[in-house]
Amino acid sequence: MLEFLSDNIGTIVTGLLVLVIIIFAFREVKKGGCSEACGGDCACCKMKPTDTEE
Amino acid sequence: MPKSTHALKIALAGNPNSGKTTLFNALTGSNQFVGNWPGVTVEKKEGTLKKDSSVLVVDLPGIYSLSPYTLEEVIARNFLIEERPGGILNIIDGTNLERNLYLTTQLLELGIPVVAALNMYDSVKRHGDEIDISKLSQRLGCPVVPISALKGENTDEAINAVMKLIQSGTATKPCRFDGHIEDYITRAESLLPSGVPIGVRRFTAIKLLERDSKIGEAFSDLPDVSAIVAEMEALLGDDTESVFTNERYAFVTNNLHNAFVKSAYVSSSGKVDKILTHKVWALPIFAVIMFLVYYISVTSVGTLVTDFMNEGLFGEGFEFFGKEVPGIPVVIEEALENAEVAGWLQGLILDGIVAGVGAVLGFTPQMFILFLMLSFLEACGYMSRIAFILDKVFRRFGMSGKSFIPILIGTGCGVPGIMASRTIESQRDRRITIMTTTFIPCSAKLPIIALIAGAVFGGAWWVAPSAYFLGIFAIITSGLLLTKLKILSGEPSPFVMELPPYQLPTVKAILSATWERVWSFIKRAGSIILIATALVWFLSRFGFQQNEFVMLDEDSLDGSFLAYAGSFLAFLFKPLGFGTWQATVATLTGLIAKENVVGTLEVLYGGSFAAHFSAAAAYSFLAFNLLCAPCVAAIGAVRREMNSNKWTLIAVGYQTAFAYVCAFIIYQILCLIL
Numbered sequence: 109m110l111e112f113l114s115d116n117i118g119t120i121v122t123g124l125l126v127l128v129i130i131i132f133a134f135r136e137v138k139k140g141g142c143s144e145a146c147g148g149d150c151a152c153c154k155m156k157p158t159d160t161e162e
Numbered sequence: 163m164p165k166s167t168h169a170l171k172i173a174l175a176g177n178p179n180s181g182k183t184t185l186f187n188a189l190t191g192s193n194q195f196v197g198n199w200p201g202v203t204v205e206k207k208e209g210t211l212k213k214d215s216s217v218l219v220v221d222l223p224g225i226y227s228l229s230p231y232t233l234e235e236v237i238a239r240n241f242l243i244e245e246r247p248g249g250i251l252n253i254i255d256g257t258n259l260e261r262n263l264y265l266t267t268q269l270l271e272l273g274i275p276v277v278a279a280l281n282m283y284d285s286v287k288r289h290g291d292e293i294d295i296s297k298l299s300q301r302l303g304c305p306v307v308p309i310s311a312l313k314g315e316n317t318d319e320a321i322n323a324v325m326k327l328i329q330s331g332t333a334t335k336p337c338r339f340d341g342h343i344e345d346y347i348t349r350a351e352s353l354l355p356s357g358v359p360i361g362v363r364r365f366t367a368i369k370l371l372e373r374d375s376k377i378g379e380a381f382s383d384l385p386d387v388s389a390i391v392a393e394m395e396a397l398l399g400d401d402t403e404s405v406f407t408n409e410r411y412a413f414v415t416n417n418l419h420n421a422f423v424k425s426a427y428v429s430s431s432g433k434v435d436k437i438l439t440h441k442v443w444a445l446p447i448f449a450v451i452m453f454l455v456y457y458i459s460v461t462s463v464g465t466l467v468t469d470f471m472n473e474g475l476f477g478e479g480f481e482f483f484g485k486e487v488p489g490i491p492v493v494i495e496e497a498l499e500n501a502e503v504a505g506w507l508q509g510l511i512l513d514g515i516v517a518g519v520g521a522v523l524g525f526t527p528q529m530f531i532l533f534l535m536l537s538f539l540e541a542c543g544y545m546s547r548i549a550f551i552l553d554k555v556f557r558r559f560g561m562s563g564k565s566f567i568p569i570l571i572g573t574g575c576g577v578p579g580i581m582a583s584r585t586i587e588s589q590r591d592r593r594i595t596i597m598t599t600t601f602i603p604c605s606a607k608l609p610i611i612a613l614i615a616g617a618v619f620g621g622a623w624w625v626a627p628s629a630y631f632l633g634i635f636a637i638i639t640s641g642l643l644l645t646k647l648k649i650l651s652g653e654p655s656p657f658v659m660e661l662p663p664y665q666l667p668t669v670k671a672i673l674s675a676t677w678e679r680v681w682s683f684i685k686r687a688g689s690i691i692l693i694a695t696a697l698v699w700f701l702s703r704f705g706f707q708q709n710e711f712v713m714l715d716e717d718s719l720d721g722s723f724l725a726y727a728g729s730f731l732a733f734l735f736k737p738l739g740f741g742t743w744q745a746t747v748a749t750l751t752g753l754i755a756k757e758n759v760v761g762t763l764e765v766l767y768g769g770s771f772a773a774h775f776s777a778a779a780a781y782s783f784l785a786f787n788l789l790c791a792p793c794v795a796a797i798g799a800v801r802r803e804m805n806s807n808k809w810t811l812i813a814v815g816y817q818t819a820f821a822y823v824c825a826f827i828i829y830q831i832l833c834l835i836l
Contacts, residue, residue, distance in 0.1 A: 117501075118498075118502045119501075119503050119504040122498065122507055126507070126515070129692070130692070130696060133690070133693050134693060136685065136688070136689035136690075137689050137690050
């Protein structure tokens with residue numbers, strides 16, 4: 109086990125780093141927003157549809 | 163923002179383009195989008211006062227009156243009646259006093275302390291106009307503070323005046339009309355039920371007399387005043403709404419007498435408009451300006467910086483004062499080699515994430531230059547003229563000039579563009595606008611334009627501007643086609659728009675608007691594009707060979723999962739000239755976010771994209787990706803604004819079918835020519 113870890117330490121650390129980056133990227137995507145760098149907190153995103161009908 | 167934490171609420175109310183959002187940003191330190199055209203604020207915005215966190219400042223949409231004719235007026239009126247802010251800071255465009263004070267006469271009726279902030283006072287003085295502030299204040303019955311929201315002059319004094327007025331408990335007095343009319347108001351007021359608060363009884367009575375259809379939604383059990391209305395109309399010989407409008411203007415004119423002296427100054431905006439909105443030259447001038455904007459940003463100046471980004475920073479490297487500096491991929495590759503990272507992970511990082519995200523980020527300089535110029539054109543007031551100029555063209559094709567504002571906003575991002583369509587009252591016009599707004603190239607489509615223009619056409623001068631004009635062509639043609647449909651037939655609604663004066667925008671305002679858009683682009687590259695390119699890399703580098711799940715080498719990507727999926731649909735694009743699985747997959751990933759098209763092409767072709775496309779196929783690919791269904795975020799916005807699955811499907815289906823036909827025609831014609 110230790111031998112495997114020491115042989116692949118570069119891959120493991122880099123892999124974890126990539127995983128963290130992807131998780132952060134996911135969190136950003138999940139925040140949503142109107143894509144104007146607002147993170148879902150701007151007036152656009154808070155707007156609700158109005159006099160439209162089904 | 164929890165409302166309970168604020169002890170006091172102050173509303174900013176005023177005419178469209180009077181500078182409310184600029185003042186809101188100055189008072190709260192917010193960075194809300196400001197534009198030199200009416201209708202930027204469609205929904206109210208809230209922010210905490212910078213110097214006192216217990217005060218909530220609410221920026222209301224621009225309105226001309228408190229009559230519920232438009233969505234903005236409904237939003238503003240409902241807020242003022244239902245939420246009753248502690249005070250109102252009424253922003254008045256000092257260069258257009260009469261019309262702005264018409265709203266003031268209505269705000270004074272709400273029983274809420276009002277302070278008038280006389281904005282653009284620097285322009286008033288420059289024009290040689292004279293306003294006697296103390297006389298005006300005395301006649302209106304409310305404090306008047308001259309300010310310049312743009313320069314931040316006296317803005318603190320204005321908000322202090324509101325707070326002082328609130329603390330003093332002094333209510334501002336409503337304007338008084340002719341004696342007969344006052345009698346009718348008193349009669350109507352006496353019939354109101356006790357449920358109508360004292361502060362809004364006069365306002366409610368006037369609205370009832372005006373036959374305001376929505377006042378009944380604010381208060382229940384309102385009396386029938388039709389007898390008083392009939393009596394009033396018989397005596398005064400006009401409908402009650404016109405009577406009150408005339409009375410208000412009479413009040414304004416009488417009170418401005420001797421308090422306002424207008425000079426014989428002819429604005430430079432008027433002189434410039436004689437050329438820029440000329441009935442013959444306006445459109446050619448617009449075409450030349452937009453050609454230059456796209457030519458400079460994407461083809462000439464922009465390409466120089468982007469070449470450095472793509473070949474230097476995200477490529478092999480660059481020279482810096484005679485010293486070789488390696489590019490980011492080279493540095494990362496060395497680091498991964500030194501750390502003895504496994505081949506598959508190196509592939510994911512270098513050929514997937516770095517290549518995909520780098521390919522998108524490489525276009526940031528072009529985007530920066532494009533938005534710098536577009537922000538200038540918007541802020542100086544030129545773009546609002548274009549709405550006016552295009553109204554004539556749009557009208558010929560069954561559309562309204564109103565559609566241009568969402569289209570203008572859509573050059574940044576289609577989502578707020580689609581949302582901006584809600585200010586269009588006519589459902590028919592709104593639907594057509596929603597269906598066509600995303601035809602204009604948004605920031606996410608710019609990398610596709612730049613990639614095709616640079617890699618396939620060697621930076622030819624006409625490619626980037628033609629993409630913009632293709633968008634305009636698609637909008638106009640769609641107007642013609644869609645209005646032929648029975649469900650969208652009819653006359654376009656009239657378009658009335660006040661042209662704002664030309665102004666030299668501040669460097670800060672331009673840079674701020676540009677940065678907002680560029681930062682959004684960078685954030686997307688680091689989030690959705692990163693995930694998508696990693697996924698594309700995985701699905702394109704793994705597959706089954708001889709019933710075994712294996713990582714494929716560069717020459718056998720045709721056996722990958724993605725190749726199977728792409729090949730399944732590729733036949734659809736054969737008539738358009740790009741029926742390969744790679745181009746198909748790139749187009750499909752563009753539905754997640756349009757920047758993905760470039761990232762995916764880089765991951766799948768590894769920089770040799772141009773070798774796989776003929777000029778005709780490349781332009782057809784560009785046309786299809788510019789015009790087809792927008793990204794999921796924009797489709798979501800279409801769904802929200804249409805509030806109908808059926809109409810969302812019609813919109814997306816129409817856009818894709820239109821893109822297909824357009825790309826097909828372009829490909830066939832270019833094959834004959836080239």
